Every structure is written in structure tokens, then in C-alpha cells.
Amino acid sequence: MLRIENLHATVAGKPILKGIDLTVPAGEVHAIMGPNGAGKSTLSYVLTGRAGYDVTAGAASLDGENLLALAPDVRAARGVFLSFQYPLEIPGVPALTFVRTALNAQRRARGEPETTAPEFLKLARAAAAALKIDFDMLKRALNVGFSGGEKKRMEVLQMAILKPRLLILDETDSGLDIDALKIVSDGVNALRSTERAMLVITHYQRLLEHIRPDRVHVLAEGRIVDSGGPELALELERAGYDKYARAA
């Protein structure tokens, strides 16, 4: 599914990613943990094609296709979805309009027919109900005036509707209280499937109690410095990232 090889990237000329190697097979959930400044968010932006994040060496592919050569919207249509750490507010665009525009753009890009309004409403209603989102909220401008938890729920709602193949969750637990964390995690877990891979980027182990990873990788100083099973997350929670900072 996702294959990253020797990936180097700079931001404003400064090297941030310094040779990342990572493979996430379909059906697996991999966690990327690491201290602040390790390059976790940079990795998510490089994979999604944000301007200002320049790849200087290496490769990243999804099912054998070079992701790095594609425009951000084309990557999205191929199934790459980033759940933002800080979801953007989109004034004047109702959430429903935003998601439907996105879905239909992806479908057009894939040569599929667009969804009709009734089909879309059905999808949106089901997704909202599962995430305990009041449907009327979807008629409001996306994320404008929403709480942190509501914004994260809207991210999961978008995943549920857009059905990506590669999900990148960037600090999805930040700003969530216990109840919201449970709802959001349940929403993400419902999307686990043999055809889908997930990359869960997190600073804390807390999220991984809810979204159980198959593998845990430690990112420090722009490199994967350790990998292991779920028990690695617990060890990190106990011992912290200090030893990696020294190692790197």
C-alpha cells in the first residue's frame, strides 16, 4: 500500500526529514510517535503535497504509484486523506456543500459518476448519526465556531464519506476530551478494513489505547529510529523520548 523510501524533505531550506523508510501494508494501522519537532507533521504534509514542503530525495508511493509527482487533489482522488491537527475553518461554505464538492471532484477525477443530492444526503445523515453530530450542524459553515472536538468529528465525518484508502491522522487526539476521543476513535476504527492503511501520528500513547496500532515507529530528528509492536508505545509513555534524542 504505502511505501516510503529514503525520504528527505526541507521546509524553507531547512532539512526536516532525513531519510525515512516506512512501509504500511493494506489492512494495517501504523503509529508514528515522536517528540515535538521530530518531523511528524512534515511527513503528513509531504505525503499530501502541501506547498513549501520540498522533497529533496527519496520516494513515496501508493500501490506502486509515485505519490510525490501528483497534485494534492489528485493524491486525494487516489485515496490519500489527511485528518488535520488543526482543521481549517471555511467561512461561507456549509459543511455539506464542502464535502459534496470534494466527493464529486474525487469521483470526476476517477471517472466515476457524481453523487446525486439524495444519495449524498443519505450518506451524510448516516455518517453524522454514527458520529453523534447534529445534522443541522452540517448546514453551517464548515468548522466556523466549532469546538476542537466538533472539528475533529467533522474530519472523521469526511473520512467516512470520502472513504480514502490511506488515512493519515495527524494528532487527532489533540483538543479532545475523553468522550470526544471515544467517539472519534470509534469513527476511525469503523473504517479499519483490509483494503485500507492508516498512519496514526501522535505524541502521546493515549490515542493508541483507542486506535490499536499493528506497528509503532519512533520518529526522531527526521528519521525512524525504532520500530516495534504496540508494546513500544507503552514503553515510550513510561520512558519518554530522551534516549532517541541522544541516539539521533
Add this chain to the structure above:
Amino acid sequence: MTLAAAIRTGDVSLLPGRRDEAWRWTDLRGLLRALPPLSQPFTGEVGAGPFDALGGATCALLNGGAGEIVAQAGDNKIAALRLLSRGIGRHAVKVSIVVGRGATLRLLESYESDAASVSQSLLTFDLAEGAVVERIVLADDHADAVTVSQAEVRLAPGAAFSQTLLTSGARRQRIETRIAHPGGHAAVRLDGVYVLADKRHADLTTVVAHEGLDGVTRQLTKGVVRDQARAVFQGRIMVSRGADRTEARMAHHALILSDRAEVDAKPELEIYADDVVCAHGNTVGALDEDALFYARQRGMPDDVARAMLTEAFLGEVVDRIGLEAARDVARAWVVRRLEARS
């Protein structure tokens, strides 16, 4: 120095120009070396107007003339006012709009020119106590036209005047609104939307003079300029001595979508009264890159994402139009003007 005098006499030296402070960004004197001849009467078909589907009586003035629109006390009516210019010529128009006590008038006004005409219009609005006017102006002028539209609005206490201007500009265009605000819980809303491309120019100038206690003015203008277009926003609110407890808010926000486009904005609040709530905000910038990336990450191609965000930006103004059917016309017009280029 007025365009009206220049049109009457044919003397270009009477045109307002950059030496007149109020016209320094909309220089007609420097633009026009000569004026076209007086417009000839036009007797051909003029085609459909933008608000035809909304019903109501239509007053159409073709290549000049004068008209009157009256809403008697207690009336509730919709009226269309079409100011048409056909061919290359110069002309002036005068329209008087009188709205009686407690009457409601929805005025659907359109400027429709088809050539390099030079035109000036003067509209006077007189609102009696408790009268309600919603004025929606769609200025879809020819790229070579030069037009100045001036409205003078007099309100009685308790009256309400709401206005939404939508314009795509012209070779040079100014839409000016002057309001004598009596206070006395009279309410004014002055909104505007401009969508300018190529070398078009639009100048939205407003002057509101608060003369009495307890007046309210709310103003929101938003626009988009691209190519080498130029927008001018001059908003002036004066609160005279004694016009206490006035509430006046003015906002102007512009998106510049090209390096060679220009926006000149001059928001002014002059306050000589006490206990007033006044605020103004003015921003000129580009589309939010973070929002653009967010939309693209969700699968929208760049042009789709930009169109969606731009339309939403202008939509805030369009959504304030009270008459639903006119709101739909305005929304469709905005979409059309934004698409006109891509």
C-alpha cells in the same frame, strides 16, 4: 465639476478629475479627451432585464430621460428600474423614488449598456416615516462604458433603507450613495459586491450623515479584482454633534487575485457625538492558502477550490439580501461573473 454638467454642455473641462479629492481615484477628466454626441432615441428591442422573473412594474429609461416611482402609504410593491444605454452616445437620467408612510418598496435596478456610452444618473429617494426600501442594483455595463450613478437618499425617522450593489465595473464606473440619516431609529444597510476583471474599474462611494439620535448604519462591501482591474471603495460616515447613540459599522474586504489588479480603499468615520458605537474594518488580501490546501487535500482541483472559496467570500454579502428571489438572481450573477474568466 460634474459629469451631468459635462454631458449637458459637451464640455470636457467640466468633468471631475484627480484634482477633486472625492474623484482622485476615478478620474474622468484625464480619461475622456472628448465626449460622444448626445444619445439618440432608441426604438429597437432591448431584450429581457435581469429581474424580469420577479414581476412588478418596470420603468425602463432608454438613452436618457426621467422617471418616477411612487409607493403610496401602506403599499407593498416590487418595481424594476432599468437604465439602458444603447449605442455610443452621452445622456443623463433622473429618477425620483417616493415611498409613503409605512409603505414597502423593493426596487430592482439594473444598468445595462452595450457600447462606449457616457451616462450619468441621479436617483432621489424620499422615504416617509416607517417606510421600508430594499434597493438591489445590478450594474452589468459594457467594458467601454463610462457611467456614474448617484443616489441621494432622505429618510424620515423610523424608515429603513437597505441597499445591495452588485457590479462588474466598466471602463470607468462610479456608484455613489449619499444618505441623510435622521436618526430616530431609522436603519440603513449599505452593502456592495464587485467582481472586476480585465481593465474594468468600479468605484463604490458612500456618504452617510447621521444627524439625529439613535440612528443605525451597517455597511458591508466585498469584492474581487483580477487582471488589471481596479476597485475603489470610499465609505464615509459622519456622526454630527448631537447624533448620540448612533450605531455605525462599516466593513470593506477585497480579494486581489492578480499582481496587476488594484484596490484603493478609504474608510472614514467622523464622529462629533457622544455615546456612539462605531467601527470599521478594511482588509485587502489574497485567498487563504491554508484553506486552499485543505480543500485540495479533500480532492478539489485548484480552480474548483478557488471558485468555492471566492464565491463563499462574496456570499456573505449576497446572503444579506432580504428578497429571496433577488438573492437568487444575485447569487447566480456572482457565480457567472466569477466563471466568466476561467
